[in-house]
Amino acid sequence: MTETAAQIETVAEDAATRLCLSGRLTLAEVPALDRALSRVGAERPVTIDLSRVERMDTAGAHVVTRLEARLAAEGKGARIAGASPAHAALLETVAAAEPAAAPAPAARRGAAERLAGVGRRVAGAGRFGAELLDMLGLILARLARGIVRPREFRLTALVHHCEAVGVQAVPIVALMAFLIGIVLAFQGATQLRQFGAEVFVVDLIAISILRELGVLLTSIIVAGRTASAFTAAIGSMKMREEIDAMRTLGLDPGTMLFVPRVLALLLMLPILALIANAAGLVGGGIMAWLVLDISPPMFLTRLVEGTDVANYVIGLIKAPVFALIIGVVGCHAGMRVRGNAESLGRQTSAAVVTAIFAVIVADAVFSVLFAEIGI
Amino acid sequence: MAETVISVRGLVTAFGRQVVHDGLDLEVTRGEILGVVGGSGTGKSVLLRTIVGLNRPQAGEIEVLGRRVPPRTEAERAALEGRIGVMFQDGALFSSLTVRENVEVPLRRVTGLAPRLRRELADLKISMAGLPWDAGGKYPSELSGGMRKRAGLARALAHDPEIVFLDEPTAGLDPIGAAEFDRLIRGLGDSLGLTVFLVTHDLDTLHAVCDRVAVLAERRVLVTGTMREMLDVDHPWVRDYFQGPRARAARPAGGQG
Numbered sequence: 001m002t003e004t005a006a007q008i009e010t011v012a013e014d015a016a017t018r019l020c021l022s023g024r025l026t027l028a029e030v031p032a033l034d035r036a037l038s039r040v041g042a043e044r045p046v047t048i049d050l051s052r053v054e055r056m057d058t059a060g061a062h063v064v065t066r067l068e069a070r071l072a073a074e075g076k077g078a079r080i081a082g083a084s085p086a087h088a089a090l091l092e093t094v095a096a097a098e099p100a101a102a103p104a105p106a107a108r109r110g111a112a113e114r115l116a117g118v119g120r121r122v123a124g125a126g127r128f129g130a131e132l133l134d135m136l137g138l139i140l141a142r143l144a145r146g147i148v149r150p151r152e153f154r155l156t157a158l159v160h161h162c163e164a165v166g167v168q169a170v171p172i173v174a175l176m177a178f179l180i181g182i183v184l185a186f187q188g189a190t191q192l193r194q195f196g197a198e199v200f201v202v203d204l205i206a207i208s209i210l211r212e213l214g215v216l217l218t219s220i221i222v223a224g225r226t227a228s229a230f231t232a233a234i235g236s237m238k239m240r241e242e243i244d245a246m247r248t249l250g251l252d253p254g255t256m257l258f259v260p261r262v263l264a265l266l267l268m269l270p271i272l273a274l275i276a277n278a279a280g281l282v283g284g285g286i287m288a289w290l291v292l293d294i295s296p297p298m299f300l301t302r303l304v305e306g307t308d309v310a311n312y313v314i315g316l317i318k319a320p321v322f323a324l325i326i327g328v329v330g331c332h333a334g335m336r337v338r339g340n341a342e343s344l345g346r347q348t349s350a351a352v353v354t355a356i357f358a359v360i361v362a363d364a365v366f367s368v369l370f371a372e373i374g375i
Numbered sequence: 376m377a378e379t380v381i382s383v384r385g386l387v388t389a390f391g392r393q394v395v396h397d398g399l400d401l402e403v404t405r406g407e408i409l410g411v412v413g414g415s416g417t418g419k420s421v422l423l424r425t426i427v428g429l430n431r432p433q434a435g436e437i438e439v440l441g442r443r444v445p446p447r448t449e450a451e452r453a454a455l456e457g458r459i460g461v462m463f464q465d466g467a468l469f470s471s472l473t474v475r476e477n478v479e480v481p482l483r484r485v486t487g488l489a490p491r492l493r494r495e496l497a498d499l500k501i502s503m504a505g506l507p508w509d510a511g512g513k514y515p516s517e518l519s520g521g522m523r524k525r526a527g528l529a530r531a532l533a534h535d536p537e538i539v540f541l542d543e544p545t546a547g548l549d550p551i552g553a554a555e556f557d558r559l560i561r562g563l564g565d566s567l568g569l570t571v572f573l574v575t576h577d578l579d580t581l582h583a584v585c586d587r588v589a590v591l592a593e594r595r596v597l598v599t600g601t602m603r604e605m606l607d608v609d610h611p612w613v614r615d616y617f618q619g620p621r622a623r624a625a626r627p628a629g630g631q632g
Contacts (some may be wrong), residue, residue: 058503
């Protein structure tokens, strides 16, 4: 190519300054061109001579148009001369397209605005809570209707979700609880050995796993696995307007989608917690045997004698409540998904965080409650 | 004779055992607006993606602006990317950036361009694509489908490419919006001297915008020519396409078959 870089030549004539532009007025040349042209004085009328311009694109045309506008506003005016027909047409297109109103810069946020922001977030959190309650009510109502009118109930979906929620979660839940049992036994042993009270490690493991950790950690794992899966499945249906299609076909999303999922959780979470309890005790028992020489029969005896069955009941009472929390949060987040993929991702991670947080809060409430009534 | 800017010779593309193109030839000359039509699944979008270097063909030679595609070195790739622009079907805007930031992305490769000037150029392109001046601050999710397409066009044009590739620019637009888009493409093509490679189904767009039409069928370019020449082609699909009831309705008044 024989094209040359952009060049500027200033010639003083008697009445005006002649500004000769030549070469390429293209995007790559624009940074240098813009710097050079910003130094052109506005004291005299200027003629912008484009007769030797070889190539011009919109970026070049923009710089020329802006120079003309600046000179017209500040000084004695400017005139474009010698543009080829194609360049003149381009200049005209660009000048016509220049945005009329400059976008207003974002206003700085004052203290009042910040306070209002805090208020809005609090109100938003309140609305979020109300929506969750709304979803809980809907699911309970549909569950009740399923009992009254069992023919509407979708058994196949329930079985499918039981498998996805329950059966497939067994390995991870069991492994997690087994490891927690090992950790508890090991930590308990090193501490209790200082008092010669090694045998109480059995009580430690049994009470903490049966009463708290078994069900809580199972719920946290299930919240991570299942709340996200619910949100992703319902959210992608919402995104593709499948839920709207269901409504127009007279199908109720509550009965079709939410009830089988939540019911599957309600049935499966206690079973998973039971498995976690067993795995935790086995893990703890093995560790106690290896580290403290507490043989399995002795462990069993101590377990039956020293641990009240109430601990086990208290642990499992919480499971359906946690299941309901996880299901409601997952379904609700799915329904909050809007038409785009980002909101699906955002809601999925929000569902996991909300579900885990709500489960822990509920567990704390249970602890206080049980302490108050003294069991 | 105008300079050839895109040349495709003996192109073969296949996905697994499904052959999409088999010995496809096509040439596009500088400054023309070429419309590529074909039935669903004839590989129109695949052809576009192959020419811009997103698909690797099984065989055949592609040259864009005298350079081999797909490029073999990073330098070749960089040299080519600055000179072509692509508008994807739904705009393919970066969802985490505002429209203005989207349009600024291709401008960031220009060394020494001041942020203020980059912003101005982005606003200019947004306005040239027919979006209101305040659209620049919005996120893609806040825009309608038609506006997203316009924003996609603004981004494709941001760095003043020599060739723009448009994938179904009017699909999903209402007739008024589609007609405006046709005028926009024609106007930009004329005033910027663009070469446009346009994949479409829209007969109105073909009439309003395209200098030449290439028909994809039977895994190759069956025929190329002006819209008027298409009427004389004796091939069942071409006849159905250009002389069917919808084609007759789209033909401009006075344009006799």
